[in-house]
Amino acid sequence: MDWKIASQKWLTYENLDPNLKQQLNQMDSTELEEAFHEHITFGTGGMRGKLGPGINRMNIYTVRRAAKGLALHIEQQGTDAKQQGVVVAHDPRHQSSTFALEVAKVLGVHGIKTYLFKDIRPTPLLSFAVRYLSTAAGVMITASHNPPEYNGFKVYNEEGAQLSLEPSKQLLEKVNSIENEFAVDVLEQSDLEQQNLLVWLEDEVDNAYLNELNKITINKNAMEEDISVVFTPLHGTASQLVEKGLTQLGVQHLSFVEEQRPPDPDFTHVELPNPEEAQAFEKAIKLGEDINADVLMATDPDADRIGVATRHNQEQFSILTGNQLGALILDYILTHRTIRDVTPVMFKTIVTSELGADITKHHGGIAQDVLTGFKFIAEKIKNLEKDSKHQFVFGYEESYGCLVEDFVRDKDAIQAAIIVAEMVAYYKAKNMTLYDRLEELYEQYGYYLEDLHSLKLEGLEGMKQIDDTMTYFRNQNALQVDGLSLHSIEDYVSRKKHIIQSNDTESIHLPKANVVKFKFTDGSWCCLRPSGTEPKLKFYFGVKGKTAEDSQRKLSILKESILSQLNKVGAK
Known part of the structure; x- marks a missing residue:
């Protein structure tokens, strides 16, 4: 997408939200390019990004666009799905309550009822609420553990689970079919309430959840001990x-x-x-x-x-x-x-x-x-x-x-x-x-020990570094780690496992993903994957030793050997 055309569209939109317009006028060309070079995408945790103006940011217009896509997705499932409605919850982040209501305003245009919590609620309660209320979908407005400048939009299916790959792809197609985020129609809150398209939730779902929570106790006698x-x-x-x-x-x-x-x-x-x-x-x-x-x-x-x-x-x-x-x-x-x-x-x-x-x-x-x-x-x-x-x-x-x-x-x-x-x-x-x-x-x-190393790589340059690094490691068939022999490489893009010594290839029976995993003959392993929710490239490490000291030694060698390769691709 041409970011200059996209940003100009926002700059000249007469009815743009005043706060967003003020922020937009203060952005330089680099900030504009990052905010407008592509539409904000769905990752492993749904749509998540920084707050602010732009098609690659979280704001009322990108939320409306996502909600419109969800409405079209539900309509495609038939009349029953529309009648089941959608339950929406939000966390305490900036604009979370606003975004939650915007979802209801968009769904209402399509005759889809929204069950909306009056106050903040946790994500697991939203998942439970979908199942308890038998809705066709759920939406959680949250950016989980991200910094304060982030927010997000997570979609749940009728099972109370985040959308799997194929439904997520279908939803994304619906969202991408909406070319003008400013043309998404909304109903006012008063109209939603008058037409019974907005139902406010208070304590009923909480109490039902607590009732289920009470059943997970395994050993009731354990609680005789004061803690x-x-x-x-x-x-x-x-x-x-x-x-x-x-x-x-x-x-x-x-x-x-x-x-x-x-x-x-x-x-x-x-x-x-x-x-x-x-x-x-x-x-x-x-x-x-x-x-x-x-x-x-x-x-x-x-x-x-x-x-x-x-x-x-x-x-x-x-x-x-x-x-x-x-x-x-x-x-x-x-x-x-x-x-x-x-x-x-x-x-x-x-x-x-x-x-x-x-x-x-x-x-x-x-x-x-x-x-x-x-x-x-x-x-x-x-x-x-x-x-x-x-x-x-x-x-x-x-x-x-x-x-x-x-x-x-x-x-x-x-x-x-x-x-x-x-x-x-x-x-x-x-x-x-x-x-x-x-x-x-x-x-x-055995003494299992794991660690994680994350590279924070923001913006367009960061995206390129992540791609270059993944490509580099994907081609390391002779990866050297002191004291360890490479057993196999699992590439989840090709869905193939390459056995080094025999040169055999096996199929991986999991969905395609941008992941590479190295396994060593002693059971140690390293896995690389870009985060689906943050601008990070993650390196996961795992070892098993006979003692805690043995595991720590193995882990240190593995991490140092793998991370030293980063200099060859210019990532830090």
Whole structure:
């Protein structure tokens, strides 16, 4: 797209939103090119981008365009889908409530009813609401854990799962058919309400969700042990449901990081609202030390990801990785939940630790890999519904997202908070912490260790660097890593696995994706993929050693060898 023509169209549009017009007039040519060189696209987490004017930014016009595409998509599914309607929720980010109402205004033109939450709600509740209300689709206005200048638009299908590849492609075709974002018709709120095309939601869905949440408890006796929990929603949506959920579980000593409790679009009291980052726990750790807490929990702004810090050697707090937490929850479920006459099935992503697979196999279960993106796990859960011989028990990914029970079909940090509190109480009664149990798992299965390195590459130049880097590594059939022998290369674009020693080729039975994974003969691996939600190129690393020191040594060698290659493509 010619960015100059696109930007001129906005600059000359008489009815442009005044705030957007003011911002537009202050932009230089570089900023204009980045804001107008292409339409904002759908990635693994839907449409997400920076707020501001432009077709490659989040604003009322790009939201209307996306909502119009959704309306056309629903119309194509038939009259029944239109009558089912759409449920919309939003987080506390800048313009989230405005965008949510804009979706309803566009859908209303097409005679599609919108169920809209009056206040902020978490992403997992939106997923649940789709299923509870039997709507044809759902929309979540959120940018998850991104910085304050971002927002997003996530679409959910009638199962409460994010759109899979083919429906997402179909929706994108509908969106792309809309050439003029300024020509999207809308109804006013008063007209929507008068025509019963807008239904405001309050507590009914929350109460139904809490009722389901109450059923995930595995060992009710565990809560006889008194525990102290510190929780922070990082200025997001999780506060009320986590508090109610932990209270009905039986947690009597729950303390909030009060500075980070109020919803705040600027995330004033945290550097970045991402529980994957250690800095997000700084205030929680201080409070936890002051009150001698047993466990610390933090959720991202839309409450689909959770981070947990546990006592290490009964002393300082240690922040668990997503891989470690997922393995602990999986182990607890398979060890304590009664599963009769069916084979338990666990789903994880291709960049998630193999420890979970070992745990599942030890308990007689099946571990299956999917591409990155929880929608692929939701697809697998759907396929198991009519399978009387297999039962879904857990799904997780390394990026702090997991699902305990399938009444939700996306990552659910609230469910995770409940099961973590139960685990803490159970192990405390045995004079153990979560970290103590993790050490036992390592002793039993091997010392698995993983790491992630992200390159933030913004703008057009960043996109080129990501493409160049992926191309370079895709062609490294003789990749050298000190002390490790390359076993195979998996290219998810060609969907082929190349076995180095035999020179054989095998098919990869997963969808096409811009991913390359290197596997070594000792079980170590490295995987590269561009993020679907942020301007980042991600390098994932995994090793297995006989001891913690052995694993750390292997991981250091693997990372250094791989990342040293970046100089050859000019990426940093």
